[in-house]
Structure formats: structure tokens, C-alpha cells
Amino acid sequence: MPWFFPLPALKLFNTQAIKGMIYDFVTEYETPKIVTIHSLKFTLLLRITQVVILLYGVLYMLIYDKGYQKKDATIISSVTIKVKGIGYSRSAKNELVIIDGADYVIPALENSAIFIMTSFVRTDQERSKCEESKGLKEARCSSDEYCQTRNRSPNANGRWTGKCLIKSNATEGFCEMDGWCPVEDDLIPSETVEDALNFTIFLKNFIEFPEFNVIRKNIRDDMKPCVYDEKHDKTCPIFRLSKIMDAVENEADERAKMLKLGGVIKIKLDWDCNFDFHVKRCAPVYSFGRLDTKFRDEKFSKGFNFRYVDKSRNNSVLRLWNLMKPKVRSEMSQIV
Structure with a gap:
């Protein structure tokens, strides 16, 4: 079947036209025309706009927002907590009972949290x-x-x-x-763990920034025995319970009720790391807060408590302890 081309296409692709296009491409060039305007008003407007754009790019995007940096959103973190201290309480018979970490930390291991018993109601029971x-x-x-x-x-x-x-x-x-007899009675006075405010919490945190192949910990290389203090030692990972209580609650009456009825406290670690500087400058900032409602504002289910069974057998008797304690939770917050 024969092919037919329209007349304009034949004119465009003929030999003479192609030669002319090649000749023009080699011997001709174009340049934009610049027009100079003599106007103070328009010139100032142009320069102000240029300065604003320059300042925005340098001061905000580069210096403040650090737009040239990469951010790691795949942070991996692990927290372990250890509590030390010796407490004591007096039984109904005025007997001195020594309480150590195995008694007041229940359960012994948790994920980024810890329970500390500061008071309890004990009921010795048997099946009858x-x-x-x-x-x-x-x-x-x-x-x-x-x-x-x-x-x-x-x-x-x-x-x-x-x-x-x-x-x-x-x-x-x-x-x-x-x-289980006798039936537990929540109205009887609770037994207080004396010296609980002197307990210390050792918080160990490991954090990884996979994007930058950096692993950091909250423990200094030259770590020595210390206790956290907001003014004198902000980097120490060992916290005294009394310091934490003072930081989260400034009312003495509320602190006393927290020790008696229980409460929920958070320890927050903020990692704000800028790897433009040396990696050793990447360290957490600690802060504390109270998560439960103040007792004067709470109308239902005040404090924090739960039942815990200590199945110690003595003459076929099983003891049931109803424990009341504050809960200390460590929460992680990473900012790169």
C-alpha cells in the first residue's frame, strides 16, 4: 500500500530545509535582553526581598532548623532499673521487720518500669x-x-x-x-516501710542511632559513686527517692499520701543529640513528673495498690499480703 504525506510535512523534511536548520544552529545564538530601571522604590523592594530570602535560608533553615542534617527515626533503646536500700517496719506485735530490695521491688524485673512498696496491709490467712x-x-x-x-x-x-x-x-x-480466712480488711491501718525515701534507683539506658552507626549510654566513662542533683550533678544516673518525690510534688501532705496510698511517677530521658559536635556530648537530660491525679482532686480509686500473694508455708498456713505502693515508671523520649 503506497504512503502519502501531507504537503507541510514534505516541505519540513526536504533537504534544503534541513540544511538551513543546521546552518542556523551553528551560526546564530540568542541572549536575553536586560532592561535597567532607574527607580528607588522598586530597587529597595527588590533588595529587601532578596535579604529576607537570604536570612530565612541561612538563619532559619540552616542554623535554627538545621535543614542540612539527617534525622534518625529508627532509634533503638533499652532501659534497666535497679533499686537499693534497706527499710523496716513494725508489726502489730511491735516486732521490727527488715525489708530489702527483694521485698519491696515487686515484681523483680519489668520493662522500663519498677514498683516500689512504701506501705502495705498484711493479712495472714489460711483456708478455712x-x-x-x-x-x-x-x-x-x-x-x-x-x-x-x-x-x-x-x-x-x-x-x-x-x-x-x-x-x-x-x-x-x-x-x-x-x-481464705480471716477476710482481709482494708480499713485497718497500713504498715509503713520506714526509710523508703532513702532508697536509690539506678537507671541504665542504652540507645542506638542506626542511621549514624552510633551507640550511647547514660553512664559516663569516668563514672564514680554519685547521686543525681539538679544543680550539682545532672548527669548521674542514680536517683534518691526523696529527690524524685520533691521534684514531682511540692506539697508535703500530697507526698505523705503518696507514700501511704501509692502514686504513679515518671522518669523521662530526653536525648537531644547533635552529631555536628563530638559524640561524647550526646547525653540525656532527666526530668520527673507525676502521672496520677492529686488526692484532693481524685474522687474515686485514690492512689495505686494491688494484691500480692506471698505463699510462705508455716504449719500449713498460707499468708496473703495486700501490698500498697507507688509505681515509678521510666519513659523514653529521643530527639535527634
């Missing part, structure tokens, strides 16, 4: 039958029939046997339960 808690209204009874028909209370401390235990010269009593 006894009356229900006096604080449980549903357990009040006047006959066995009542306990037999109401034996499924969600707040019961054990399985009700169906008997109503009424003391002599009384018209009402409490339903009998089968479980």
Missing part, C-alpha cells in the same frame, strides 16, 4: 471457714435461710456455706464463707 467481711452489706443476716438464698454475691470473698453466724446477745450476724 469464717464469717464474711463486715464491710459487705449483702452478708448481714438474721437466719440461715437468708444465706442460703443469697449465696451468689459478686463481692463475696468466698463460697457461702448457707449458715448465718450470730454472736451471743446479737440479733444479726454475717453469713459464713469457705475460703
Whole structure:
């Protein structure tokens, strides 16, 4: 089938036209035309705009925002915490009980957090039958029939046997339960761990910046025995509990209630590292804060506490301890 080209295409690709294009390309060139304007107003406007753009690029983008730097968003961090100190408490029989780290740190190891017991309610219990808690209204009874028909209370401390235990010269009593006896009583005074404010917390933090192949730790190479102080030793990774309490709460009454009822405290590490300088200048800045609500503002579930079972066997008796303690949590924050 024959090919037909339109007339303009034939004119464009003929031999004479191609020779002319090559000749023009070799012998001709173009240059922009510059027009000079003599105007003070427009000249000042131009120079001010140029200066503003220059200052923005140098002062903000390069110096302040460091736009020439790379930032590492894949930071890897690990935190371990160790608590030391000896505390003591006095039992109901006025016996001195020594408490060390194995007793007041529960559990022994956590991920970036630690629990420190500063007060507790202890109830020695054994499996037997006894009356229900006096604080449980549903357990009040006047006959066995009542306990037999109401034996499924969600707040019961054990399985009700169906008997109503009424003391002599009384018209009402409490339903009998089968479980851990005697029932724990949160209204009894808690035992305080004395000298708890002198406990020390050793915080060890390792951090890696994969983008820059840099690994740092919060422990100095020339590390010596020390205790953190905001004015005299800001880099020491050993913190006294009293210093932390003073930093997070300035009211003495609130601090006392935190030790008695529990609280939640954070230790924050800010890594703001600029690798334009020597890598040894990359060190954390410590800060402290209280995460739970002040007791005067909290209306429900004040403080922090939980039950912990110490199953020490003595003449087939198992002891149950209800521990109340503050929680100290270490939180990481990395800024490159």
C-alpha cells in the first residue's frame, strides 16, 4: 500500500530545509535582553526581598532548623532499673521487720518500669471457714435461710456455706464463707516501710542511632559513686527517692499520701543529640513528673495498690499480703 504525506510535512523534511536548520544552529545564538530601571522604590523592594530570602535560608533553615542534617527515626533503646536500700517496719506485735530490695521491688524485673512498696496491709490467712467481711452489706443476716438464698454475691470473698453466724446477745450476724480466712480488711491501718525515701534507683539506658552507626549510654566513662542533683550533678544516673518525690510534688501532705496510698511517677530521658559536635556530648537530660491525679482532686480509686500473694508455708498456713505502693515508671523520649 503506497504512503502519502501531507504537503507541510514534505516541505519540513526536504533537504534544503534541513540544511538551513543546521546552518542556523551553528551560526546564530540568542541572549536575553536586560532592561535597567532607574527607580528607588522598586530597587529597595527588590533588595529587601532578596535579604529576607537570604536570612530565612541561612538563619532559619540552616542554623535554627538545621535543614542540612539527617534525622534518625529508627532509634533503638533499652532501659534497666535497679533499686537499693534497706527499710523496716513494725508489726502489730511491735516486732521490727527488715525489708530489702527483694521485698519491696515487686515484681523483680519489668520493662522500663519498677514498683516500689512504701506501705502495705498484711493479712495472714489460711483456708478455712469464717464469717464474711463486715464491710459487705449483702452478708448481714438474721437466719440461715437468708444465706442460703443469697449465696451468689459478686463481692463475696468466698463460697457461702448457707449458715448465718450470730454472736451471743446479737440479733444479726454475717453469713459464713469457705475460703481464705480471716477476710482481709482494708480499713485497718497500713504498715509503713520506714526509710523508703532513702532508697536509690539506678537507671541504665542504652540507645542506638542506626542511621549514624552510633551507640550511647547514660553512664559516663569516668563514672564514680554519685547521686543525681539538679544543680550539682545532672548527669548521674542514680536517683534518691526523696529527690524524685520533691521534684514531682511540692506539697508535703500530697507526698505523705503518696507514700501511704501509692502514686504513679515518671522518669523521662530526653536525648537531644547533635552529631555536628563530638559524640561524647550526646547525653540525656532527666526530668520527673507525676502521672496520677492529686488526692484532693481524685474522687474515686485514690492512689495505686494491688494484691500480692506471698505463699510462705508455716504449719500449713498460707499468708496473703495486700501490698500498697507507688509505681515509678521510666519513659523514653529521643530527639535527634
